[in-house]
Amino acid sequence: xxxxxxxxxxxxxxxxxxxxxxxxxxxxxxxxxxxxxxxxxxxxxxxxxxxxxxxxxxxxxxxxxxxxxxxxxxxxxxxxxxxxxxxxxxxxxxxxxxxxxxxxxxxxxxxxxxxxxxxxxxxxxxxxxxxxxxxxxxxxxxxxxxxxxxxxxxxxxxxxxxxxxxxxxxxxxxxxxxxxxxxxxxxxxxxxxxxxxxxxxxxxxxxxxxxxxxxxxxxxxxxxxxxxxxx
Amino acid sequence: xxxxxxxxxxxxxxxxxxxxxxxxxxxxxxxxxxxxxxxxxxxxxxxxxxxxxxxxxxxxxxxxxxxxxxxxxxxxxxxxxxxxxxxxxxxxxxxxxxxxxxxxxxxxxxxxxxxxxxxxxxxxxxxxxxxxxxxxxxxxxxxxxxxxxxxxxxxxxxxxxxxxxxxxxxxxxxxxxxxxxxxxxxxxxxxxxxxxxxxxxxxxxxxxxxxxxxxxxxxxxxxxxx
Numbered sequence: 001x002x003x004x005x006x007x008x009x010x011x012x013x014x015x016x017x018x019x020x021x022x023x024x025x026x027x028x029x030x031x032x033x034x035x036x037x038x039x040x041x042x043x044x045x046x047x048x049x050x051x052x053x054x055x056x057x058x059x060x061x062x063x064x065x066x067x068x069x070x071x072x073x074x075x076x077x078x079x080x081x082x083x084x085x086x087x088x089x090x091x092x093x094x095x096x097x098x099x100x101x102x103x104x105x106x107x108x109x110x111x112x113x114x115x116x117x118x119x120x121x122x123x124x125x126x127x128x129x130x131x132x133x134x135x136x137x138x139x140x141x142x143x144x145x146x147x148x149x150x151x152x153x154x155x156x157x158x159x160x161x162x163x164x165x166x167x168x169x170x171x172x173x174x175x176x177x178x179x180x181x182x183x184x185x186x187x188x189x190x191x192x193x194x195x196x197x198x199x200x201x202x203x204x205x206x207x208x209x210x211x212x213x214x215x216x217x218x219x220x221x222x223x224x225x226x227x228x229x230x231x
Numbered sequence: 232x233x234x235x236x237x238x239x240x241x242x243x244x245x246x247x248x249x250x251x252x253x254x255x256x257x258x259x260x261x262x263x264x265x266x267x268x269x270x271x272x273x274x275x276x277x278x279x280x281x282x283x284x285x286x287x288x289x290x291x292x293x294x295x296x297x298x299x300x301x302x303x304x305x306x307x308x309x310x311x312x313x314x315x316x317x318x319x320x321x322x323x324x325x326x327x328x329x330x331x332x333x334x335x336x337x338x339x340x341x342x343x344x345x346x347x348x349x350x351x352x353x354x355x356x357x358x359x360x361x362x363x364x365x366x367x368x369x370x371x372x373x374x375x376x377x378x379x380x381x382x383x384x385x386x387x388x389x390x391x392x393x394x395x396x397x398x399x400x401x402x403x404x405x406x407x408x409x410x411x412x413x414x415x416x417x418x419x420x421x422x423x424x425x426x427x428x429x430x431x432x433x434x435x436x437x438x439x440x441x442x443x444x445x446x447x448x449x450x451x452x453x454x455x456x457x
Contacts, residue, residue: 057435
């Protein structure tokens with residue numbers, strides 16, 4: 001259907017890289033999200049303040065700015081520190097690490113709110129029951145709160161992951177060789193921008209559709225213990 | 232932190248912020264005009280009417296905005312037919328391209344938000360409208376749309392904020408919006424952290440002001456509830 005003009009493998013590699021970046025960002029983002037939710041629900045005002053400023057700031061500035069800030073700004077900071085310590089050379093940041101960190105930080109800010117909502121909607125009585133059974137607080141978290149919060153958080157997290165998948169295209173701007181970047185390289189050689197960006201768009205559509213199906217399946221699986229009212 | 236340089240850069244950053252605001256405002260207005268008819272079609276009971284616009288919303292919601300921008304801006308030039316047409320002088324402008332793509336993108340998201348709202352308008356109210364003999368256009372104009380838009384307000388506000396943040400991508404097609412200006416300044420003074428920090432603060436301010444305005448609008452439109 002399409003003439004790849006020999007750039008097929010490179011595009012395929014780019015798509016694979018996109019998937020890696022997405023899951024890397026997801027992993028880091030879930031950690032940030034859980035930490036953020038923990039901070040926001042903590043009894044200490046100081047931690048709540050940190051959680052609140054994290055979500056407010058990160059959700060208020062563009063994702064691309066976070067990506068650029070982590071990559072160029074991070075490099076800048078490391079080099080300034082290096083200068084202070086008397087290191088002469090230039091420190092470079094790994095693009096992949098910078099990319100997934102930036103995407104993870106922005107995913108985490110939204111995930112914080114999703115987790116917070118989910119944790120708060122675990123019925124209070126169940127926690128009390130767990131305390132009455134003599135569980136310790138970490139046991140309550142792992143056995144009662146988290147399994148139920150996960151089920152409630154799943155739809156929200158799924159939507160966020162869809163956004164994350166699309167945001168992976170942003171790391172092409174710090175020249176990580178993912179789908180967009182490799183399409184750009186192919187275009188520089190073939191001078192066929194429409195063809196290759198269209199192929200890229202179709203690949204993104206395929207990935208997001210597959211993830212959507214997985215999301216529907218996962219929600220069904222997580223909700224199988226829940227009774228639904230017949231409508 | 233080099234505060235002095237930030238202070239020097241502020242007027243230029245503000246110019247960039249104006250471009251950003253203009254882009255978001257115009258594309259959201261056009262997006263709204265696209266979204267309402269698309270949402271009505273998507274909410275229709277007829278399979279064809281509801282699923283043909285799905286191609287549009289599915290494409291624009293399923294692919295990254297960056298791909299859409301590049302597809303329009305760089306991709307359109309691949310075809311001689313486009314380059315020879317009378318529209319080329321308009322379409323080769325990065326500004327027009329960004330506006331068109333942003334409007335189509337936000338239009339697709341907004342359409343799905345409105346569709347959800349239209350479908351949750353209480354059935355009894357529609358029946359009541361039919362019962363007193365309203366024609367379909369009247370029914371939609373007086374009951375369904377006013378109700379739906381009020382219900383969609385919070386989600387629509389979020390979408391506009393997302394658009395404000397996505398508009399930062401305009402710099403990739405040479406536009407000098409807030410992010411574009413920031414990057415040109417950094418290319419000259421090499422103060423990446425300071426300048427991105429300043430730009431981030433301005434974006435935060437923009438979203439903050441927008442949220443305040445939007446809450447006012449919500450309060451005013453929902454004043455019957457108070």
